[in-house]
Structure formats: C-alpha cells, structure tokens
Amino acid sequence: MPENQTKSEGNDDQAFWAFASMAAAELKFPPPQEGYPSYTEMAQNVLNQQIERWDADTCGGGLRWQIQSLNVGYNYKNIASNGGFFHLAARLARYTGNEKYVEQTEKMWDWISSSVLYHPGTPQGIRIYDGASVETGCKKPNAAQYSYNYGILIGGLAYIYNHTEDSKWLEPLHGIMNATFNIFFNPEKIMVEVGCEPFDAGCTTDGLTFKSFTLRWLVLCAQLVPGTADKIWPYITASAQAVARQCSGDSNDVCGYHWTDPTWDGTQGVGQQMSALAVIQANLINVDDLAAPLTLDTGGTSKGNASAGTGPEYTGPEGSPWLTKKITTGDKAGAGILTALFLAGTLGGTYWMLFH
Numbered sequence: 001m002p003e004n005q006t007k008s009e010g011n012d013d014q015a016f017w018a019f020a021s022m023a024a025a026e027l028k029f030p031p032p033q034e035g036y037p038s039y040t041e042m043a044q045n046v047l048n049q050q051i052e053r054w055d056a057d058t059c060g061g062g063l064r065w066q067i068q069s070l071n072v073g074y075n076y077k078n079i080a081s082n083g084g085f086f087h088l089a090a091r092l093a094r095y096t097g098n099e100k101y102v103e104q105t106e107k108m109w110d111w112i113s114s115s116v117l118y119h120p121g122t123p124q125g126i127r128i129y130d131g132a133s134v135e136t137g138c139k140k141p142n143a144a145q146y147s148y149n150y151g152i153l154i155g156g157l158a159y160i161y162n163h164t165e166d167s168k169w170l171e172p173l174h175g176i177m178n179a180t181f182n183i184f185f186n187p188e189k190i191m192v193e194v195g196c197e198p199f200d201a202g203c204t205t206d207g208l209t210f211k212s213f214t215l216r217w218l219v220l221c222a223q224l225v226p227g228t229a230d231k232i233w234p235y236i237t238a239s240a241q242a243v244a245r246q247c248s249g250d251s252n253d254v255c256g257y258h259w260t261d262p263t264w265d266g267t268q269g270v271g272q273q274m275s276a277l278a279v280i281q282a283n284l285i286n287v288d289d290l291a292a293p294l295t296l297d298t299g300g301t302s303k304g305n306a307s308a309g310t311g312p313e314y315t316g317p318e319g320s321p322w323l324t325k326k327i328t329t330g331d332k333a334g335a336g337i338l339t340a341l342f343l344a345g346t347l348g349g350t351y352w353m354l355f356h
Contacts, residue, residue, distance in 0.1 A: 010066045010073065011050055015084025018046040022091050025302035026293035040302040043092060045309035050085050051104065059138035061111045065131065077138055078131030079117055079149040082108060087156035094163035095295045096304050105160050112153070113172065116141040125179030126172060128153065146195045146207070150180040151214030154221050162224040162292065173225065180214070181235060189238035190259050191215070191279075197258065208257060208271025212278040215239070219282045223290045233287050240283045243276045 025039040032038065037045070053063055055077075063081045065073040086108040093101035112118055116138060119127040128149045129141035153176050161169040185191050193210055196203035203210075219236065222229035242259040249256060249264035255276035256265035294300040 008068070008071065010071070010081065011053065011063045012065065012078070012080035012084050014046050014050065014067075015081065015088055018043040018088050019084075019091075021046075022088070022095065023293075025095060025300055026295075028294055028299065028301060031302065037308065038302045038304065040092075040095065040304035041308045043088060044304050044306060047085070047088050047092060047101070047104070048307070048309040050088075058134040059115070059132070062108075062115070062138075064134070075134045076131050077115075077134060079112070079128055079152065080131075082112055082117075083149060083152040083156065086112060087152050087159070090156040090160035090163070092304075094159045095293075095300060096306075097295070097297065098306060100306065102160070102164065105156070120172075120175060122179070124182035125177070126175035127179055127183075128176065144195055145183060146210055147180065147184045147191070147193055147214040148210040150176055150184070151210075151217040154180065154214075155217035158217075158221040158224040158228075170225075173221070173228075177218075177221070177228070177231070180218070181231075184214070185235055185239075186260060188242075188260075189235045190242040191235070191239045192260060193257075202267075203257070203271070205269075205271060208269060209274050211275035212271070215275070215278045215282060219285065220293070222287075223292045229287055229290055236279060236282050240279045243279050247276055247280075 021039045021042040025043070029039065050063060053067065054061060055064055059077055062077045063085055065076040065078045065081050068074065086105060089101045089104040089108060092098070093105055116132055117129045119129065119141075127145075130144040130146060130149060132138035132141045154173065157169050157173040157176070160166075161173060181189075184194060191211055191214075192198070193203060193207060195210075196207045215236065218232050222232045239259060243255065245262055246257070246259055246264055247253075247255040249266070249268060254264070254268040255272050256267045257272045257275065258265040258267075292298075296303075
C-alpha cells in the first residue's frame with residue numbers, strides 16, 4: 001500500500017490498482033525499472049494483504065469496504081471489495097497457475113453467492129446488490145444497482161472458468177451477464193448507468209467511470225469464454241455507435257455521458273472519456289480473432305512472488321517505500337489523533353461562529 005494512502009485506502013481501491021498491474025503483466029508491458037517489484041508481484045502483494053483481512057467475525061466472512069476502522073464505510077461489506085478480491089484471485093490463478101489462488105477464489109465465491117448481495121432467480125437474471133452493513137448482520141442489502149458490481153464478477157468468473165474449464169462457473173456467469181444486459185442496456189442495446197444516470201443529480205465522479213470497467217470486463221469475457229462473444233458484441237457495437245454521437249463536444253474532442261442522447265449532452269470529464277474510450281477501443285478488436293490475455297505459460301514474462309507482502313517491508317530505488325507498506329498500530333493511532341483534531345477544530349469553529 002502506498003505510504004500516503006495507508007489511512008484512506010479501501011479494499012476496493014487496492015484491488016483496482018492490482019487489476020492495472022495484472023493487465024500490464026497479461027499484455028506483456030516492459031518490466032518496471034530495476035529495484036521495483038514485478039507487475040505480478042505487486043498484485044500478489046495486494047491479495048496477500050487482503051487474505052489477512054478476511055473478517056470471519058461478522059456476516060460469516062468477507063472483506064469490509066474500508067481498511068481503517070475510523071473511515072466511513074468500515075462497517076459495510078460490498079461487492080466492489082469482495083468482488084475485487086474474487087476477480088483478482090481468479091486472475092492470479094490463471095496467470096500463475098498456482099492452485100492457492102483457485103482456493104481463494106472458491107472461498108470468496110462461496111461467501112458472495114450465499115450472501116444477500118447475490119439474488120438469483122429474477123426475471124432479468126442474477127441481480128447483484130451493492131453491499132450490506134455488519135451492524136445488521138449483513139441481512140438487509142443496499143439494493144443499489146451499479147454496473148461495475150456486475151462487471152467485476154463477470155470478469156472474475158470468466159478468468160476462473162478459462163483457467164479451470166469447470167462448467168460450474170458458467171451458470172452464474174450467464175446469469176449475471178443476462179442481468180447486466182437487461183438492467184444496464186436499453187432496447188437498442190445502448191448502455192445506461194441506471195443507478196445514477198437517469199437522475200437529475202447525475203452520477204458521482206466514481207459513477208461516471210462504471211461503464212468503462214463493465215465494458216472492459218465484458219470484452220475480457222468474450223476473449224476468455226468461447227461462445228459469449230456473439231452475445232456480447234452487439235451491445236458493444238451499439239454502444240460504440242451511440243458514443244460516436246456523444247463525442248461531438250468542443251470541436252469533437254469531448255465525449256458526454258448520456259449515450260442515448262442523439263447529440264453531445266454538454267458534460268465532460270475523465271469518467272466520460274474513460275467510458276467512451278473503453279467501448280470505442282473495444283471495437284478496434286477483431287471479433288473473429290479474440291486472443292485471450294497472456295499467462296506465464298503462453299508468453300507472459302512477469303514473474304511473481306507468492307509470498308509478496310507477507311515478509312519485511314521492501315524498498316525501491318534509493319530506499320523509497322512501495323506497495324508493501326503495512327498498516328501498523330501507529331498508523332491506526334495516528335488516524336485516531338487526526339480524526340480527533342479534525343473534530344475538535346470543527347466544533348471549535350462552529351462554537352466561534354455561533355457565539356462571536
């Protein structure tokens with residue numbers, strides 16, 4: 001964990017950094033400079049840290065959203081964190097061939113699929129809810145619908161099926177994929193982030209990126225699971241055509257977010273660009289030749305370290321700390337002190353404004 005993130009980073013944040021690192025390994029990026037860990041080792045480091053955070057004392061297991069107990073969201077177990085763990089474990093299992101990661105994938109899937117966040121048997125397919133509070137024993141789900149919660153599981157299921165070729169993974173994969181198409185795409189197969197996009201308030205900064213992740217994981221599914229491409233690609237193509245109409249702002253350099261609108265919706269930002277690029281770039285792939293991401297057995301060169309993050313702290317060139325920074329008692333105490341000082345300052349300022 002980066003040293004400047006130890007008091008604020010969540011389990012989901014960590015997982016997304018690890019996804020980027022795994023993508024670099026699977027795409028055979030040039031290795032990091034000498035003295036830094038490999039892409040695979042960085043991802044292994046994250047998973048090993050998260051294995052230690054498995055919380056068997058509440059809700060029968062799983063990960064909390066936040067790592068630090070003082071952060072808002074610590075009492076929430078969500079798909080972004082637990083699905084992130086599942087997806088990362090499946091990805092490492094396939095890339096390295098290490099059965100340890102298959103076991104971790106199975107363990108997390110058992111928890112997710114038996115939780116209130118996983119709702120099979122609906123007309124749309126398998127619905128995925130956002131999260132639940134440990135204060136209710138995770139018995140009352142937050143039913144918010146966000147596409148990346150579906151996509152993160154689709155990606156993980158595709159990776160673990162490709163690795164194990166076990167057909168038991170196909171039923172949940174197709175069930176979640178069906179729900180994704182029924183809930184997040186309109187009748188013209190254009191993607192809509194239904195959890196926030198239709199509302200006047202619009203999507204948060206995070207929400208604006210959800211389409212990008214979901215679309216990329218759908219494309220990975222088409223690459224990893226033979227037979228799904230024919231179902232997935234019409235949605236990719238229709239959404240890309242809609243995006244082309246939205247990318248007409250500011251001299252045709254800016255993309256909007258409401259892809260169902262016939263012209264630029266007047267919005268712009270990193271999330272809009274990410275989502276637009278995800279679907280436009282997907283259409284550059286030859287659907288008749290969907291090469292799967294590399295593994296160590298098929299040309300990948302990023303060597304790993306299965307014990308990464310479990311030993312002494314490592315340092316990079318010139319002693320700069322990198323991703324093995326662990327949260328210590330001192331970190332927790334420091335977070336508590338900072339929180340107390342912040343509250344004291346807020347209350348003091350409020351008192352001054354009211355009575356002076």
